[in-house]
Amino acid sequence: MGIKHRGWVMLGALALGWAFDLLFWDRRPGITPFLFFSLTLAVGLILARLDEKRPARASLLLAIPALGFAAVSFLRQEPLTVALSYLLALVCLGLMAATFRSGAWVRYSLSDMVAAVFRLAGSALIGAGEMQIKGNAEPPAEDAPVKRNGGFRRTALPVLRGLLLALPALIVLALLLSSADPIFEQRMSALLDIFRPEKWVEYLVRAFYILILAYVLTGIFAHVLAKSQQEKLLGVEKPWLPPFLGWIESVIVLGAVDLLFLFFVILQFQYFFGGQANVNAAGYTYSEYARRGFGELVWVALISLLIFLGLAAVTRRSETWQRRLFSGLGILLVALVAVMLVSAYQRLLLYEAAYGFTRLRTYTHVFMAWLGVLLVATVVLDLIGRRRAFGLTALAVAAGFVLTLAVMNVDGFIVNQNTARLGDHAIITAEGEAMSDGRTLDLAYLDTLSDDAVPALLAQFRAAQPGAKRDALGSALVCHAASWQQDHRDARWTAFTVPAARAAKLLVDAAPELSEYPVRQISEYGEFMVQVGGEERICSGYGSVD
Numbered sequence: 001m002g003i004k005h006r007g008w009v010m011l012g013a014l015a016l017g018w019a020f021d022l023l024f025w026d027r028r029p030g031i032t033p034f035l036f037f038s039l040t041l042a043v044g045l046i047l048a049r050l051d052e053k054r055p056a057r058a059s060l061l062l063a064i065p066a067l068g069f070a071a072v073s074f075l076r077q078e079p080l081t082v083a084l085s086y087l088l089a090l091v092c093l094g095l096m097a098a099t100f101r102s103g104a105w106v107r108y109s110l111s112d113m114v115a116a117v118f119r120l121a122g123s124a125l126i127g128a129g130e131m132q133i134k135g136n137a138e139p140p141a142e143d144a145p146v147k148r149n150g151g152f153r154r155t156a157l158p159v160l161r162g163l164l165l166a167l168p169a170l171i172v173l174a175l176l177l178s179s180a181d182p183i184f185e186q187r188m189s190a191l192l193d194i195f196r197p198e199k200w201v202e203y204l205v206r207a208f209y210i211l212i213l214a215y216v217l218t219g220i221f222a223h224v225l226a227k228s229q230q231e232k233l234l235g236v237e238k239p240w241l242p243p244f245l246g247w248i249e250s251v252i253v254l255g256a257v258d259l260l261f262l263f264f265v266i267l268q269f270q271y272f273f274g275g276q277a278n279v280n281a282a283g284y285t286y287s288e289y290a291r292r293g294f295g296e297l298v299w300v301a302l303i304s305l306l307i308f309l310g311l312a313a314v315t316r317r318s319e320t321w322q323r324r325l326f327s328g329l330g331i332l333l334v335a336l337v338a339v340m341l342v343s344a345y346q347r348l349l350l351y352e353a354a355y356g357f358t359r360l361r362t363y364t365h366v367f368m369a370w371l372g373v374l375l376v377a378t379v380v381l382d383l384i385g386r387r388r389a390f391g392l393t394a395l396a397v398a399a400g401f402v403l404t405l406a407v408m409n410v411d412g413f414i415v416n417q418n419t420a421r422l423g424d425h426a427i428i429t430a431e432g433e434a435m436s437d438g439r440t441l442d443l444a445y446l447d448t449l450s451d452d453a454v455p456a457l458l459a460q461f462r463a464a465q466p467g468a469k470r471d472a473l474g475s476a477l478v479c480h481a482a483s484w485q486q487d488h489r490d491a492r493w494t495a496f497t498v499p500a501a502r503a504a505k506l507l508v509d510a511a512p513e514l515s516e517y518p519v520r521q522i523s524e525y526g527e528f529m530v531q532v533g534g535e536e537r538i539c540s541g542y543g544s545v546d
Helices: 006-024 031-050 055-060 062-076 078-100 110-134 156-180 182-196 198-224 247-272 275-280 286-291 294-314 320-355 359-383 386-406 410-418 443-449 451-463 468-485 497-510
Strands: 433-436 439-442 519-521 528-532 535-539
Touching: 006 031, 006 198, 031 062, 031 078, 031 198, 055 062, 055 078, 055 386, 062 078, 062 386, 078 110, 078 198, 110 198, 110 286, 156 182, 156 294, 156 535, 182 286, 198 528, 247 294, 247 320, 275 439, 294 320, 294 359, 294 386, 359 386, 359 410, 410 439, 439 443, 443 468, 443 535, 451 468, 451 497, 468 497, 468 528, 468 535
Parallel strands: none
Antiparallel strands: 433 439, 519 528, 528 535
């Protein structure tokens, strides 16, 4: 392997493993994921500079979305948005590592991406060992002078002897200084506390995963420096899966699916799009018809996408009119699926009108829109003969989906939509729900939302007229404030997030307004009792409580 400074590679990987332990062991993640992604990127670039390996400009561009998605970890607290942002940051760094010197990711197909994942995973598993076995230097000539670098005995053994000689003196002097100064004795006791026998199991576990992570990173860095310029794209010279299915068979499959979807869409216009009276005439209530089949329609859209992609890849289309007819059937398929997605979207709207928004329903709203974009893009790519770009298109759509969730603030959106359903003359039931005109607001669900929801809760609270709606929002804010104080009482700087800092400031400023809702803790597990309009309700804090 052509790596000049193997020692620095291993040292950099070990330093990152240690940094991971310092940032994440027994700490709540906040800004730490962004810091670790940044450190990993910085170490990789430094190692490339030391090894005189120039990165491709296209690969360097991936650092921008990688750090951008990593930054979502402290800009938002809603769980799915944060988790998907981590995943996309890893994907960007993975593509950067796989194509560091070639920049070929811009020409990747979906199969190239899968192959790159396996190559990078192989390097992570065996790259460090391979680097040690192969080495990097040319064998010396027979008449060349032999360089003696001393090896382990001339470097490490003197250090060990010096430490052993210094240890008795340190012990005696430390005992004398401890007797002379009680503050020094206290500090030494705290320092020696880490050497208690029961701590050794923890140290062994931490050392084990530090070494494992260092080994994996060493293999990845070795791949970056020695293999990331070796790119042979799949399916460029010849298709990796030659078309084998006849044109007639594919047209029959697409045509049959189109006819089935057309029949379904006609029924949708007759019943669902025709209004509530037609649905009731069929023996269903509007809410029953809305609930039934929503998930199935989304799955139909996904399966249709896979059918079209599969047929496009394996169908022989030698004549121009054959290609045009196939693409025409694909366009019809996408158009019919789009109508079905609109139907599913309307079903979801009806369901939310009756029961309100949740995180899952909000995710689905956004997902359906981006799924429609992917369907249209897939047909366009087939029309212009750029099917290889589907992988990057799907990655861009995934990035758009996650960015939409991050920008819209899912928890704040839920608060605004659900509270808007209630009038100012709502009542609070014994079950802890606010009710108005047959619509409910689940206060317990508001309690589970993250700090992202606090600005919206406070804005809605201040906009509401005195009454049950305002009391419901006030109790939710008091619950968040009590949970925040318990959750962040001993929080370290590594747990910093923008939503938590903003929520803290807003809740402190609003404390006088919320003083009319007394709260007390009733269990050590984060449960609180809030007084609302002479009644009491239990809240259990939001999702970020450990």
